[in-house]
Amino acid sequence: MYEFIQDLPKVELHLHIEGSLEPELLFELAKRNQIDLPFESPELLRKAYDFQDLQSFLDIYYQGANALRTDQDFYDLTWAYLQRCKADNVIHTEIFFDPQTHTERGVSFDTVINGIYRAMQDGEREFGITSQIIACFLRHLTEDSAFETFTSINTHKDKIIGVGLDSSERDHPPEKFARVFQHAKQAGFLTVAHAGEEGSAQNIVDAIDMLSVSRVDHGVRCVEDQALVKSLINSQMPLTVCPLSNIKLRVFDEMHQHNIVELLRQGVAVTINSDDPAYFGGYMTDNFVAVSEAHPMTKQELAQFTLNAINASFINETLKANYRAKVLAYLER
Numbered sequence: 001m002y003e004f005i006q007d008l009p010k011v012e013l014h015l016h017i018e019g020s021l022e023p024e025l026l027f028e029l030a031k032r033n034q035i036d037l038p039f040e041s042p043e044l045l046r047k048a049y050d051f052q053d054l055q056s057f058l059d060i061y062y063q064g065a066n067a068l069r070t071d072q073d074f075y076d077l078t079w080a081y082l083q084r085c086k087a088d089n090v091i092h093t094e095i096f097f098d099p100q101t102h103t104e105r106g107v108s109f110d111t112v113i114n115g116i117y118r119a120m121q122d123g124e125r126e127f128g129i130t131s132q133i134i135a136c137f138l139r140h141l142t143e144d145s146a147f148e149t150f151t152s153i154n155t156h157k158d159k160i161i162g163v164g165l166d167s168s169e170r171d172h173p174p175e176k177f178a179r180v181f182q183h184a185k186q187a188g189f190l191t192v193a194h195a196g197e198e199g200s201a202q203n204i205v206d207a208i209d210m211l212s213v214s215r216v217d218h219g220v221r222c223v224e225d226q227a228l229v230k231s232l233i234n235s236q237m238p239l240t241v242c243p244l245s246n247i248k249l250r251v252f253d254e255m256h257q258h259n260i261v262e263l264l265r266q267g268v269a270v271t272i273n274s275d276d277p278a279y280f281g282g283y284m285t286d287n288f289v290a291v292s293e294a295h296p297m298t299k300q301e302l303a304q305f306t307l308n309a310i311n312a313s314f315i316n317e318t319l320k321a322n323y324r325a326k327v328l329a330y331l332e333r
C-alpha cells in the first residue's frame with residue numbers, strides 16, 4: 001500500500017508555510033541573518049519538538065518563524081516545501097501564511113508575500129504544481145489588528161485567494177472575527193477557519209454561520225454534535241483534517257482512535273493534510289500512510305481523500321475535472 005499512496009495524486013488544503021520550516025533550513029537562515037539560536041544543532045532542536053497541546057506548539061512555532069527575514073528566506077522556505085510536494089506527488093496545494101507573525105516583528109507584508117509567490121510561480125513552471133495562497137488572521141490578536149492586516153491583504157488581491165483564521169482556538173471564538181470576515185467576503189475573498197481542533201463543536205457551527213467559510217480546517221470535534229455531523233454530510237462542507245498534527249498536539253491519543261476514516265465512511269467530505277509538517281513528523285505521504293496503517297482502507301477509499309480535496313479546492317472547474325481524471329486513471333492503472 002505504501003507504493004500506491006506514494007504515487008497517488010494528492011491535493012493539500014491545510015499547510016502553514018511557516019510550519020514547513022525544517023530545523024536544517026532554520027539553522028541556515030539563522031546563520032545567514034546572524035540570529036543566535038538556543039540549540040546546538042538541528043538534531044537537538046528537533047528533539048525539543050514534544051508538545052502537550054496546541055499552545056505549547058505555537059510558542060515554539062512562532063519562535064522558529066523569527067529566523068525568516070528576507071524575500072529570499074520566504075522563497076527558500078516555500079521552494080523547499082514545493083520540492084517535498086513533488087516527491088509526494090502533490091499536484092495542487094493551497095498554502096496558508098500568517099502575515100501578523102512577520103509584520104509584528106518588523107518584516108513587511110510585501111517581503112513575505114513576494115518571496116512565497118515567486119517560489120509558487122517557479123513551482124508551477126518547473127514541477128507543474130498549481131497553488132493558491134490563503135492569508136490567515138491570528139485569533140489571539142485583536143479584531144483591529146486583523147482589519148489592519150486585511151488592508152495589506154487587499155492590496156495583493158492578485159496573489160491571495162482567501163482569508164483564514166488560526167492560532168489559539170480556546171478563548172478566541174469565530175464570533176470575534178465575524179466583521180472582518182464579512183468585509184473580506186464583500187471584497188471577493190473566499191474564507192476558511194480553524195475550528196473544532198481544540199475548541200468545541202459549537203466553534204464549527206459558528207465558523208460556518210458567522211464566517212461563511214467554504215471549508216473548516218480540522219473540524220474533528222464535530223462528532224460531539226451528531227446534528228452537526230448530519231449537516232456536514234448534507235452540505236458536503238469539507239473538513240481539512242491533519243492526522244499527524246492531531247496526534248502530536250494530543251487531540252487524539254493514538255492514530256487508531258482518530259475519527260477520520262469513520263467520518264469518510266459516513267460520507268463527510270474529509271481530506272488529509274500535513275498542517276505543520278516540519279514540527280509534526282511528516283508530509284502528505286506520511287499522513288496518508290499513518291492513517292492507513294491504523295485504519296486499513298481500500299485503494300478507492302484512499303483515492304476518495306484526493307477526490308474530496310479536489311472538490312473542496314479553490315481551482316476552476318476545468319482544472320478540477322482534469323485532476324479528477326488523473327486520480328481515476330491512477331485507480332484504473
Ligand code: HPA
Pocket residue numbers: 016019054166167168169194197245275276
Ligand atoms: O494546527 C494549528 N492550529 C492553530 N493554529 C495553527 N497555526 C499553525 N498550525 C496551527
Ligand SMILES: [Zn+2]
Pocket residue numbers: 014016166194217275
Ligand atoms: Zn493548521
